[in-house]
Amino acid sequence: xxxxxxxxxxxxxxxxEGHTDRVWNAAWNPVSPILASCSGDNTVRIWEQSSLSRxxxxxxxxxxxxxxxVRSCSWSPSGKLLATASFDGTTAIWEDLGDEFxxxxxxxxxxxxxxxxxxxxxxxxxxxxxRDKSVWIWEVLGxxxxxxxxxxxxxxxxxxxxxWHPTMDVLFSCSYDNTIKVWWSEDDDGDYQCVQTLDESxxxxxxxxxxxxxxxxxxKMVTCSDDLTLKIWRADISMMHSxxxxxxxxxxxxxxGYHDRTIFSTHWSSDDIIASGAGxxxxxxxxxxxxxxxxxxxxxxxxxxxxxxxxxxxxxxxWSPSKENMLLASASDDGMVKIWxxxxxx
Amino acid sequence: xxxxLINENPIVYExxxxxxxxxxxxxxxxxSVDAIDQLEVFDILIAHHIRDIKDPEHPYSLEQLKVLTEDxxxxxxxxxxxxxxxxxxxxxxxxxxxxxxCVRVKLMRSLPPRYKIDIRVAPGTHATEAAVNKQLNxxxxxxxxxxxxxxxEMVDECLSPSxx
Numbered sequence: 001x002x003x004x005x006x007x008x009x010x011x012x013x014x015x016x017e018g019h020t021d022r023v024w025n026a027a028w029n030p031v032s033p034i035l036a037s038c039s040g041d042n043t044v045r046i047w048e049q050s051s052l053s054r055x056x057x058x059x060x061x062x063x064x065x066x067x068x069x070v071r072s073c074s075w076s077p078s079g080k081l082l083a084t085a086s087f088d089g090t091t092a093i094w095e096d097l098g099d100e101f102x103x104x105x106x107x108x109x110x111x112x113x114x115x116x117x118x119x120x121x122x123x124x125x126x127x128x129x130x131r132d133k134s135v136w137i138w139e140v141l142g143x144x145x146x147x148x149x150x151x152x153x154x155x156x157x158x159x160x161x162x163x164w165h166p167t168m169d170v171l172f173s174c175s176y177d178n179t180i181k182v183w184w185s186e187d188d189d190g191d192y193q194c195v196q197t198l199d200e201s202x203x204x205x206x207x208x209x210x211x212x213x214x215x216x217x218x219x220k221m222v223t224c225s226d227d228l229t230l231k232i233w234r235a236d237i238s239m240m241h242s243x244x245x246x247x248x249x250x251x252x253x254x255x256x257g258y259h260d261r262t263i264f265s266t267h268w269s270s271d272d273i274i275a276s277g278a279g280x281x282x283x284x285x286x287x288x289x290x291x292x293x294x295x296x297x298x299x300x301x302x303x304x305x306x307x308x309x310x311x312x313x314x315x316x317x318x319w320s321p322s323k324e325n326m327l328l329a330s331a332s333d334d335g336m337v338k339i340w341x342x343x344x345x346x
Numbered sequence: 347x348x349x350x351l352i353n354e355n356p357i358v359y360e361x362x363x364x365x366x367x368x369x370x371x372x373x374x375x376x377x378s379v380d381a382i383d384q385l386e387v388f389d390i391l392i393a394h395h396i397r398d399i400k401d402p403e404h405p406y407s408l409e410q411l412k413v414l415t416e417d418x419x420x421x422x423x424x425x426x427x428x429x430x431x432x433x434x435x436x437x438x439x440x441x442x443x444x445x446x447x448c449v450r451v452k453l454m455r456s457l458p459p460r461y462k463i464d465i466r467v468a469p470g471t472h473a474t475e476a477a478v479n480k481q482l483n484x485x486x487x488x489x490x491x492x493x494x495x496x497x498x499e500m501v502d503e504c505l506s507p508s509x510x
Contacts (some may be wrong), residue, residue, distance in 0.1 A: 059370065087493060262485075
């Protein structure tokens with residue numbers, strides 16, 4: 001499907017109001033039509049889509065647990081658990097009991113604000129990161145028990161986001177120190193080491209890196225930064241799958257000139273559309289160019305830019321995992337979560 | 347926190363007479379003249395908002411210490427963008443981040459939410475200029491800092507009106 005040849009538009013499906021402060025993050029449940037959002041109002045809101053009317057409404061508010069901003073939220077691969085990371089230094093684990101959510105565990109240890117939390121593909125590990133410059137790996141044990149398996153030091157500044165690779169137990173982190181670090185346990189014994197650092201010398205970013213996202217296959221990655229660019233990276237992961245050791249990530253291309261304020265979020269959809277959300281209140285959508293330049297390698301083009309998608313900075317953009325339609329959620333400083341549909345205009 | 351003051355003997359400047367803002371708003375002449383006046387009015391308004399911020403260490407305003415002047419403020423109303431450049435009194439001023447934070451908070455509370463605010467130290471006036479600027483413009487760091495009650499108290503103290 002060559003999207004560049006069609007006329008596409010990002011249509012606003014619904015505006016979800018309720019949070020009383022900026023919304024930092026939105027996360028789609030992997031198995032049900034449920035969306036979680038978290039905010040500077042210290043709460044997490046769970047939005048559900050009605051099977052009859054198809055409209056979204058707030059099913060429940062997770063409050064009175066975190067005592068400060070909830071910065072990010074992430075669903076477990078099974079969709080039954082939600083992890084929430086907060087400036088109060090803790091990460092809470094919530095279980096969906098149907099009628100309500102129960103906080104079944106609280107992970108403590110970081111010295112200050114926790115910025116991000118991520119589940120690995122099998123749901124056996126969690127990772128968190130913080131302004132304390134460290135990345136923690138937690139093992140998911142039975143009976144609502146979580147154990148700190150590893151404390152990873154290496155970043156020299158505030159770590160903004162952690163993300164597990166979609167198919168392998170390789171962990172990625174990005175930071176205020178302008179780098180992206182890759183953490184791997186070679187002997188699979190839980191001893192994680194930093195095996196690669198993507199910095200300016202390897203065509204990396206020149207300012208804070210805010211987010212990372214992988215394509216479905218896990219052989220490409222996009223990162224976004226305060227340096228106003230998005231960068232695409234690739235690795236020969238088949239090499240890793242066949243046990244030939246670590247395959248390093250290399251820079252493919254840099255997308256610049258599309259946003260004139262910090263790009264806070266980026267997400268790679270399962271049908272290969274990259275979304276970006278920035279401080280210029282706009283959402284950008286990018287696709288890989290069909291013209292494969294064997295000299296310069298793959299390049300990406302702007303599919304469309306939705307200006308004034310929100311009234312203030314956009315902090316998070318997330319594609320829905322649903323195969324049916326191309327739905328995108330966005331969260332903003334204006335206190336709103338919006339659901340968009342990418343449509344072809346006749 | 348250091349027990350002694352960072353700058354024991356600040357230079358205190360005479361401040362200019364304030365222009366009367368209302369004289370501009372009643373101008374109904376040609377569009378082009380209006381447009382320029384609008385910008386000027388905005389400049390003054392913003393400067394009025396921030397020039398009275400008190401220095402964290404001394405009972406003087408940032409304007410009196412020439413940390414902020416009218417030229418410190420650049421406004422583009424059509425782009426909803428404002429940039430404030432301030433000059434710390436000493437090169438190693440560890441108060442620079444507090445001052446920058448105060449300016450940001452004052453503007454956040456005074457300007458419409460559509461405004462994008464950039465704060466920086468005047469180039470060449472601070473030993474760790476890049477580091478200070480980066481911190482002041484990382485909104486996540488600013489948000490976390492403003493959840494710290496001690497810091498908020500300090501900022502509110504600097505922003506409270508002083509009665510002479």
